[in-house]
Amino acid sequence: MSSAIDQLEGLTTQEYKYGFVTDIDQETLPPGLNEDTVRFISARKEEPQWLLEWRLKAFRNWQRMKEPDWPNVHYPPIDYQAISYYAAPKSADDRPKSLDEVDPELLATYEKLGIPLEERAALAGVAVDAVFDSVSVATTFREKLADAGVIFMSISEAVREHPELVRKYLGSVVPPTDNFFASLNSAVYSDGSFVFIPKGVRCPMELSTYFRINAMNTGQFERTLIVAEEGSYVSYLEGCTAPMRDQNQLHAAVVELVALDNARIKYSTVQNWYPGDKDGNGGIYNFVTKRGACRGRNSKISWTQVETGSAITWKYPSCILIGDNSVGEFYSVAVTNNHQQADTGTKMIHIGRNTTSTIVSKGISAGVSNNSYRGLVKIMPKAEGARNFSQCDSMLMGDRCGAHTFPYLEVRNKSAQVEHEATTSKIGEDQIFYLNQRGIETEDAVSMIVNGFCKEVFRELPMEFAVEAQKLLGVSLEGSVG
Amino acid sequence: MLQIRNLRVSVDGQKILRGVNLDIQPGSLHAIMGPNGSGKSTLASILAGRDGYEIEAGSITYHGQDLLEMDPEIRAREGIFLAFQYPVEVPGVTTMYFMREALNAVRKHRGKEELSAGDFLRLARQKIKPLGMEAGMLKRAVNEGFSGGEKKRSEIFQMSMLEPTLGILDETDSGLDIDALQVVADGVNALRSPDRAFVVITHYQRLLNHIVPDYVHVLGDGRIVRSGDKTLALELERRGYSWIVPASGQAAAAGA
Numbered sequence: 001m002s003s004a005i006d007q008l009e010g011l012t013t014q015e016y017k018y019g020f021v022t023d024i025d026q027e028t029l030p031p032g033l034n035e036d037t038v039r040f041i042s043a044r045k046e047e048p049q050w051l052l053e054w055r056l057k058a059f060r061n062w063q064r065m066k067e068p069d070w071p072n073v074h075y076p077p078i079d080y081q082a083i084s085y086y087a088a089p090k091s092a093d094d095r096p097k098s099l100d101e102v103d104p105e106l107l108a109t110y111e112k113l114g115i116p117l118e119e120r121a122a123l124a125g126v127a128v129d130a131v132f133d134s135v136s137v138a139t140t141f142r143e144k145l146a147d148a149g150v151i152f153m154s155i156s157e158a159v160r161e162h163p164e165l166v167r168k169y170l171g172s173v174v175p176p177t178d179n180f181f182a183s184l185n186s187a188v189y190s191d192g193s194f195v196f197i198p199k200g201v202r203c204p205m206e207l208s209t210y211f212r213i214n215a216m217n218t219g220q221f222e223r224t225l226i227v228a229e230e231g232s233y234v235s236y237l238e239g240c241t242a243p244m245r246d247q248n249q250l251h252a253a254v255v256e257l258v259a260l261d262n263a264r265i266k267y268s269t270v271q272n273w274y275p276g277d278k279d280g281n282g283g284i285y286n287f288v289t290k291r292g293a294c295r296g297r298n299s300k301i302s303w304t305q306v307e308t309g310s311a312i313t314w315k316y317p318s319c320i321l322i323g324d325n326s327v328g329e330f331y332s333v334a335v336t337n338n339h340q341q342a343d344t345g346t347k348m349i350h351i352g353r354n355t356t357s358t359i360v361s362k363g364i365s366a367g368v369s370n371n372s373y374r375g376l377v378k379i380m381p382k383a384e385g386a387r388n389f390s391q392c393d394s395m396l397m398g399d400r401c402g403a404h405t406f407p408y409l410e411v412r413n414k415s416a417q418v419e420h421e422a423t424t425s426k427i428g429e430d431q432i433f434y435l436n437q438r439g440i441e442t443e444d445a446v447s448m449i450v451n452g453f454c455k456e457v458f459r460e461l462p463m464e465f466a467v468e469a470q471k472l473l474g475v476s477l478e479g480s481v482g
Numbered sequence: 483m484l485q486i487r488n489l490r491v492s493v494d495g496q497k498i499l500r501g502v503n504l505d506i507q508p509g510s511l512h513a514i515m516g517p518n519g520s521g522k523s524t525l526a527s528i529l530a531g532r533d534g535y536e537i538e539a540g541s542i543t544y545h546g547q548d549l550l551e552m553d554p555e556i557r558a559r560e561g562i563f564l565a566f567q568y569p570v571e572v573p574g575v576t577t578m579y580f581m582r583e584a585l586n587a588v589r590k591h592r593g594k595e596e597l598s599a600g601d602f603l604r605l606a607r608q609k610i611k612p613l614g615m616e617a618g619m620l621k622r623a624v625n626e627g628f629s630g631g632e633k634k635r636s637e638i639f640q641m642s643m644l645e646p647t648l649g650i651l652d653e654t655d656s657g658l659d660i661d662a663l664q665v666v667a668d669g670v671n672a673l674r675s676p677d678r679a680f681v682v683i684t685h686y687q688r689l690l691n692h693i694v695p696d697y698v699h700v701l702g703d704g705r706i707v708r709s710g711d712k713t714l715a716l717e718l719e720r721r722g723y724s725w726i727v728p729a730s731g732q733a734a735a736a737g738a
């Protein structure tokens with residue numbers, strides 16, 4: 001007797017839809033990591049002395065640190081000396097002024113990824129700072145943003161053009177000594193995005209960056225810094241897919257957000273890096289440090305993420321709620337299939353008075369994957385009237401996968417109100433049959449049930465991103481379960 | 483339209499249907515009655531194509547096709563509709579979205595154009611009204627937080643949207659008060675037509691005062707042990723099942 005689940009597990013042959021490789025000559029540093037590597041990167045980018053010192057400090061610190069072993073993920077030891085720490089497309093030196101000047105092969109790559117850059121940009125009014133490997137190669141809508149006083153550029157450019165701003169905020173939320181992967185990133189980060197929204201400005205468009213990884217054995221170390229001054233607002237979208245590769249690829253990004261009085265930052269991610277094949281070979285290791293500081297009164301930072309990719313995910317977008325009445329939010333969908341492992345969640349640190357945080361986490365596990373939610377809610381002694389609501393729901397597809405919840409709670413102020421709800425459910429054969437009986441085929445039924453499960457998160461995403469995310473979920477779980 | 487021949491079904495080695503024979507003609511309404519555990523829902527599930535049953539022998543022919551070879555969604559698109567005894571909740575999915583996907587899948591299969599959002603909404607509003615439900619129900623997640631009566635009415639609403647050729651109602655009357663029962667019966671009666679047949683499964687005769695059957699069959703011990711017209715249902719009401727259902731069937735039912 002074959003159940004829907006058996007039947008569907010048999011269909012798990014869906015290969016990574018976006019698996020392909022672009023053939024662009026890379027200028028690549030040979031594998032290895034020492035102070036000279038750090039100096040080379042800094043010199044290549046013509047960085048000021050203070051930044052080189054900053055990198056070196058991070059590097060020396062990293063050398064004394066141990067890779068964390070507490071996450072609920074397992075992988076063979078990473079040989080950090082076997083990784084190359086710098087790769088740039090040849091065209092990096094004379095950066096294209098418009099899309100016409102962009103390497104057509106690169107544009108075709110975006111096309112294949114379903115990201116027709118110019119079309120997207122034009123249709124959605126989205127400014128795109130596309131990061132290809134380590135160097136930004138295309139930026140649009142610069143002028144419109146400049147008119148509003150918004151700075152949106154690669155962080156390397158920002159170091160040259162706005163050194164005082166970068167120096168003031170870089171590492172102020174995630175110090176270069178913060179953790180093993182953040183230190184590594186600080187030492188060797190290649191590029192990333194810088195966003196500055198001046199006082200009182202509502203950013204006139206949604207900002208988005210597409211990250212891609214395209215160089216064999218080249219670790220990716222992106223650095224993003226977003227600063228929202230008093231009373232400003234910005235919505236930033238980050239999305240990525242990567243080409244098929246055999247070798248595991250390390251990605252250790254750092255994202256820092258700073259919100260001053262009454263500022264709001266909405267940071268949305270749809271992440272679809274190569275998860276490895278169905279036997280667990282290859283795939284990206286994604287060890288990310290994302291943190292936002294609500295420094296000002298009434299400031300608000302929202303993280304929304306839809307994570308479907310990577311072989312291993314280690315990621316806890318967090319909020320430090322310093323300003324009184326500040327608000328932190330974390331909405332997450334994490335999907336794991338086949339051999340994927342994810343240990344993801346958030347930290348909400350309540351420092352100011354009447355600070356509130358909301359956590360909504362939806363974990364979906366299929367295949368033989370493992371999906372862990374790890375969340376810390378910490379209420380400091382002065383956080384009078386702090387409130388947190390956490391909801392962690394897990395959905396299992398089949399009976400060979402795992403879902404785990406690790407909530408940590410530290411309350412040092414008696415007036416705090418903290419609520420935690422958690423559920424675990426199995427996608428029901430009877431749900432699927434019910435939908436089948438109305439004429440809906442199994443794949444669509446699974447997609448419908450899963451999207452329903454994730455609804456509270458999807459509705460936090462900007463419209464066009466939500467549509468994309470729903471499609472992505474369908475693709476990620478295609479043929480995975482019943 | 484539908485011929486069931488010598489259907490034998492077991493679950494986990496337990497024999498549940500032991501040779502069911504039934505012929506259904508277009509336009510007819512068949513009531514299937516029988517004690518709890520006699521296999522009524524099993525028969526409905528087999529017709530709809532639910533997984534997990536072993537078909538040991540027999541055949542089911544639907545419009546000349548081998549029904550048992552068809553996937554459940556194809557059966558649905560070919561006009562088989564099952565109003566579930568226990569409708570399933572689908573959190574986060576609105577009834578509107580669900581029904582629109584379903585209706586369009588069915589329409590596509592029948593060579594009709596998909597309905598636009600506007601046309602769908604107009605149709606849904608028109609179908610929901612006679613069932614005594616608010617259009618607001620369309621925005622609620624499928625069966626989530628519905629009362630027993632709302633769930634059953636929603637099943638009838640779905641049936642009226644999908645316009646099946648063979649409607650199977652599994653204990654749609656259970657848990658309904660008399661007013662709701664009347665509403666549901668009116669919904670079914672409105673759908674009766676010369677080219678549409680119904681199988682109405684019920685434990686009680688009560689529903690059959692409102693939905694008048696052409697035939698009444700009694701399922702016992704995995705077989706149809708008696709067939710008759712609507713008067714058989716009245717007789718069952720008076721005398722219970724024990725006079726026709728063999729003792730072994732009663733024992734199996736009691737154990738269920």
Ligand SMILES: Nc1ncnc2c1ncn2[C@@H]1O[C@H](COP(=O)(O)OP(=O)(O)O)[C@@H](O)[C@H]1O
Pocket residue numbers: 493494498516517518519520521522523524525534734735737738
């Ligand atoms: N999935 C199942 N697994 C095991 N036994 C089942 C299953 N479905 C039905 N049965 C058994 O089959 C018999 C008939 O059940 P059912 O068809 O639900 O009867 P009815 O609808 O007439 O009350 C009962 O003894 C019941 O326990």
Ligand SMILES: [Mg+2]
Pocket residue numbers: 522523524567652653
């Ligand atoms: Mg039953």
